[in-house]
Amino acid sequence: MSEFRLQPLQIGSLRVEWPVFLAPMAGYTDGAWRSLCLEQGCGAVVTEMVSAQGLVRDHVRTGHYLDTWGEEHPIGAQIYGSDPAAMAAASAKVAETKRFDFLDINAGCPMPKIRNRGDGAGLMRDPAKMAEITRQVKAAVGGALPVTVKTRIGWCADTINVLETTAGVEQAGAEAIFLHGRVASVRHSGPSDWSLIAEVKRARRIPVIGNGGVKTAADVFRMVAETGVDGAMVGRVALGHPWLFRDIRDLAAGREPRLPSVDEVRTAIREHLRREMDLMARRGKKELKLGVELTACLVMRPHLVRYLRSFRGFGALARTLEERVDAATLLGRVDEVLASGRKSTENHIQ
Numbered sequence: 462m463s464e465f466r467l468q469p470l471q472i473g474s475l476r477v478e479w480p481v482f483l484a485p486m487a488g489y490t491d492g493a494w495r496s497l498c499l500e501q502g503c504g505a506v507v508t509e510m511v512s513a514q515g516l517v518r519d520h521v522r523t524g525h526y527l528d529t530w531g532e533e534h535p536i537g538a539q540i541y542g543s544d545p546a547a548m549a550a551a552s553a554k555v556a557e558t559k560r561f562d563f564l565d566i567n568a569g570c571p572m573p574k575i576r577n578r579g580d581g582a583g584l585m586r587d588p589a590k591m592a593e594i595t596r597q598v599k600a601a602v603g604g605a606l607p608v609t610v611k612t613r614i615g616w617c618a619d620t621i622n623v624l625e626t627t628a629g630v631e632q633a634g635a636e637a638i639f640l641h642g643r644v645a646s647v648r649h650s651g652p653s654d655w656s657l658i659a660e661v662k663r664a665r666r667i668p669v670i671g672n673g674g675v676k677t678a679a680d681v682f683r684m685v686a687e688t689g690v691d692g693a694m695v696g697r698v699a700l701g702h703p704w705l706f707r708d709i710r711d712l713a714a715g716r717e718p719r720l721p722s723v724d725e726v727r728t729a730i731r732e733h734l735r736r737e738m739d740l741m742a743r744r745g746k747k748e749l750k751l752g753v754e755l756t757a758c759l760v761m762r763p764h765l766v767r768y769l770r771s772f773r774g775f776g777a778l779a780r781t782l783e784e785r786v787d788a789a790t791l792l793g794r795v796d797e798v799l800a801s802g803r804k805s806t807e808n809h810i811q
C-alpha cells in the first residue's frame with residue numbers, strides 16, 4: 462500500500478476529489494496563476510483575500526479580485542473584514558456571482574494594516590466576533606455555498622487559542638477549517654506547528670485542512686499522515702513551480718516526480734502572461750493607467766522571480782525587472798535567462 466494517499470473530502474455540499482489546495486496569496490493567486498495550478502493537478506484553489514467593505518461599496522477594483530480565468534473549479538472566494546453585517550452582505554454578493562464553490566473567511570492575515578483594524582488575524586483576538594461573523598455569513602449565503610474559515614493557531618506564542626476559536630466557528634456553522642500552524646506575530650517565518658494542527662483535527666468534527674511548512678510534494682502526505690488532517694494547503698513552495706501539483710499526483714500514482722523541462726518553463730511563463738493580459742483586458746481604461754500589456758508585465762514580475770531564480774542568468778533579468786517593458790521585450794529577456802541553464806538540477810522534489 463502506498464504511503465502517498467489522500468481521500469476525497471466533503472466540505473458541506475462540496476466534494477473535493479483531491480484535497481490539495483493552493484493557498485490564497487495576495488499579489489499572486491489571481492485567475493491566471495490559479496488556473497495554471499489546477500491544470501497541473503492542484504485539487505482546489507482560493508482567491509486572494511478580498512475586502513468585504515470594498516465589495517459592499519461596489520468598489521470596481523475590489524470586484525476584479527473575484528475575476529476568474531476560464532472554468533476554475535473547485536474554487537473558494539476569500540473575504541476579509543470584521544463587521545459582521547458587511548461580511549454577510551459581501552458573502553451574499555459572492556454567492557450571487559454563481560462562480561464560486563465555497564466562501565472562505567480570512568481570520569489569519571497578519572499584515573499590520575489589516576490586523577490592527579481587527580480584520581484578518583485581528584479576529585483571533587475576539588473569538589466571539591469570529592463566531593458571529595461565521596454565523597451571519599452562513600445565514601447570508603443561505604446554504605448556496607459552504608462556508609469555511611482560514612485561521613492560525615493564535616495571535617502570538619503566549620496567546621494560542623485555536624481550540625477556542627475553531628470550536629466557536631464550528632458551532633456557528635463553518636463547514637471546514639484551513640489551519641495555518643504559525644502564530645500571527647511571526648507572519649510566515651519559522652516552523653509550522655503540526656502537532657497543534659493534529660490536536661485541532663482531533664477536537665473538531667468538521668474537516669481540518671493543514672497549512673504551513675509544506676516544502677516538498679512528499680510533505681503533503683507527511684502532513685496528512687502525521688496530523689490526520691483531511692487535506693493540505695500549499696503556499697509559497699508552489700510559486701514559480703506549478704509542477705509541484707503534478708509531483709504530488711505523481712507520487713500518489715507511484716511515479717517519480719520530475720523536473721520541468723526548460724521548454725515547459727518557457728511555455729508556462731508565456732501562457733501565464735497571456736492569461737494576465739486576458740484578465741487585464743477586462744478592466745476599464747481608468748483603472749489601467751499603463752494599459753493592458755504593461756500592467757500584465759508588471760503583475761508577472763514577482764512570478765518571474767520565482768520561475769527563474771534557479772537559472773544562472775537570473776541576476777541580469779532581476780536588475781531590469783523594475784523597468785516598464787512590453788511583452789515581447791520581457792519574453793525576450795526570459796528566453797535569455799532560460800538559455801543560460803539551471804544552476805543545479807535541485808528543485809522542490811525531494
Ligand SMILES: Cc1cc2nc3c(=O)[nH]c(=O)nc-3n(C[C@H](O)[C@H](O)[C@H](O)COP(=O)(O)O)c2cc1C
Nearest residue numbers: 484485486487509510611641673674675695696697
Ligand atoms: C505573499 C503572501 C500573500 C498571502 N496572502 C494571503 C491571503 O490573501 N489570504 C490568506 O488567507 N493567506 C494569505 N497568505 C498566507 C498563505 O495562504 C499561507 O497560509 C502561508 O503562506 C503558509 O503556507 P506555506 O508555508 O505553504 O507558504 C499569504 C502568504 C504570502 C506569503
